[in-house]
Amino acid sequence: MKPGTRALGIAESTDESSGRCTLCGAVVRADRAVDGFAFATATVGGLDATDAVCALVDRLDREDVRYLLLSGVAPAWFNVLDLPRIAAAADRPVxxxxxxxxxxxxxxxxxxxxxxxxxxxxxxxxxxxxxxxxRANDETLFVRSVGLDEEVADTEDAARDDVTAGDGAAPRGEAARIVRAFTPVGGRPEPIRVARLAARGARQWEAAERDTPDNDSGGADRHG
Known part of the structure; x- marks a missing residue:
């Protein structure tokens, strides 16, 4: 994969006390250069995470992004992501x-x-x-993909969702190539890792803002 190939990683950080989660979309190149961010929120325990992900994609409006990499399928306490709908809205593999x-x-x-x-x-x-x-860098990951041509063994286990003894057959072809290309070290793809860090930072900042009394009278004058 070329070093400049871009993926959009999406991950969340949840604040159960506020009932909201913060989602971040991070555009990251295969050479680990970070190339853009967008944020959205979803409801803890709701069903709006799919809409939030689609909004992130629209907000970024990046035609150069080749793939979407999502962290899991049930953020914010079972706010289940509709991967086929996201892939259709984004018009690229998920x-x-x-x-x-x-x-x-x-x-x-x-x-x-x-x-x-x-x-x-x-x-x-x-x-x-x-x-x-x-397997990526001696770590075991579990991957679902939509919009890719995969060569997967047609077995009973491969057809089952979340098979307990191994979670199904290993992906061959594009899914494995993409995930490994964006996972240069460790066991977490770089776009997802960056998005997770940014989502956590944004959520912590929002929480601090809510907890800080507004004592900034005359702030506009002080700052020129």
Missing amino acids: LSVSYEASPGLDSALREQFDGEALRSRLAVYERLPPRRRL
Whole structure:
């Protein structure tokens, strides 16, 4: 992959006390140069994270971004991301990366929600592509992808979502190449790592602003 190839990494930092999460989109090149930021918010426990991600993509309006790399699929307490919808809105491939083996979110969703809240989340979750194992720098990642031509073994395990014993077949082809190209060290793709740091900083700044009394009378005069 060329050093100047760009990906948009999207990650969040959640403040449960405020009921909001801060999402950051960071444009990062394959050579690790950072090339732009945008921010949005979503509701903890809501269903608006997909809209927030689409808004980030629109706000950045970067035709030079080749791929979207998302941190997981359930930010802000099960605010499930609709990857096919994001890929269609962005008109480019979307890859979601997570870092731990999982039996899936089905049982957790059923424990936390019922009625229409459960049905709406399950409808989004069940549309997601399967997770597949990927090794990068001796780390194990789990990747879902939309909009890529993948050569995946047609087995029962590969067709299942979040297979407990290994999370499905390993991705071959573009998904593996993209994730590894943007993960030069460690086990977290650089666009996602940068976005996560920026989201955390923005969320902490917002919290500090809320907690600081407004004592800046006459500030305009003091600053010229």
